[in-house]
Amino acid sequence: MRRAAAAAVTGLVAAGLLTWAPAGPAAAATTTGCEPGNVQWAEQTPPALDLLQAELAWTVTRGGGVLVAVVDSGVDASNAHLTDALTGGLDLVGDGLGANGYADLHGHGTAVAGTIAAREVATSKVVGLAPEARLLSVRVFAADDEKTREAGFGPSAARLAEGIRAAADAGAQVIAVAMSSPDEDPALADAVAYADARGSLVVASAGNAAGDAGVRYPAAAPAALGVTAVDAAGRGTSATTHGPHVRVAAPGQQVLTSAVGAGDCLYAQQEPRTSFATGYAAGAAALVAAAHPDETPAQWAYRLEATAVRPDPDHRDDVVGWGVVQPYEAIVLVPDASIRGPVDPATGRTPAPVRPAVAAPQVRPSQDPWAPARDMGAFVAVLALGAAGVLGAVVALRTRRQDPTTAPDEDTEPAGR
Secondary structure, eight states: OOOOSSOOOOOOOOOOSOTBOOOOHHHHTTTOSOSTTOOBEESSOOTHHHHTTHHHHHTTOOOTTOEEEEEESOOOTTSTTTTTTEEEEEEOSOSSSOGGGOOOSSSHHHHHHHHHHOOOBTTBOOOOSSTTOEEEEEEOOSOOSHHHHHTTOSOOHHHHHHHHHHHHHTTOSEEEEOBOBSSOOHHHHHHHHHHHHTTOEEEEEOOBOSSOOSOOBTTTSTTSEEEEEEOTTSOBBTTBOOSTTOOEEEEOSSEEEEETTTEEEEEOSSSOOHHHHHHHHHHHHHHHHHHOTTSOHHHHHHHHHHHSBOSOTTOOBTTTBTOBOOHHHHHHOOOOTTOOSSOOTTTOOOOOOSSOOOOOOOOBOOSOTTGGGOOSSSOOOOOOHHHHOOGGGTOOEESTTOOOOOOOOOOBOOTTO
């Protein structure tokens, strides 16, 4: 495993009570500096890019020619990182506030979009993993508070399924779904199958641990690539949901990415979140798709699985799946009979294990005693920089010399849960 991507950071991350909904900037505005109108820019490259072989992968491709759909809360087109990345969108919410999917009241979609394809801007070192991929915003929920749900604009499985289908119809090669539900809704499975048949790889969150264990959807759909999060050192943790639906992992802690009306934001300081891991895995998929445009979604997924860094080359486990994705290795892989691990979809070949299965890796216990009881809803507080004393090694934000802060970080869940 490569070295840890960042130094330790002290901070408080609060998450919501429901696993379908990320907390937006509005919820954090009264307690953090990461809020609309308070523009701050990061002076450090996102730490996750180190674990993800970004510089190596970019010697081959930066994702040009690939369309990635962000099926989420919308994307803020005014963010400098995303203005030129967006190539249109859809609003399926119908609240009159998100024309073309270019409004994000919640902040979740904007943050996920940045991990995928944030463009470089002169004032910031934040950049996405596939910085030349195009983004399609598919807005499927407005927010996750009770009032919004009662109005019919909160997360729902039906609207999420509709969003996946719409993204496939729009020609997206990769569809990022940073949302999950414990309920097996046939509409979600059908939507994933529909997308796969049209050449789209659905990259979906495996879920954050919030008191619920077990399989999550649509990540568990056969054609979906279920993604869990690892911490800044590349380790699985008890902050995420484990299970047979986990196929790969990606970094989800200490994430620097785009924020609604606020330039850059530092998310998930305390615990990794699968929303950001899903974004990075989608970015990795975009790089692979750009390098191998004639392959199928199943072959793109296979490349990511076969080359992922894992403790046991021959077997997957329920903690990190086949391991942490390595996009450069996935791009240059030459599939043949020597490849250990997953089944090659092109040949149907099942590799013979070189050795018996070993025990699954131990996971790092959650550092936040309240993490199992809450997910990514409303954020509560962020520890002040002066008290932390160590954040300078990780990121410095400029503009009015204000401290970096955390913002919404989620894995959303449909209404009725």
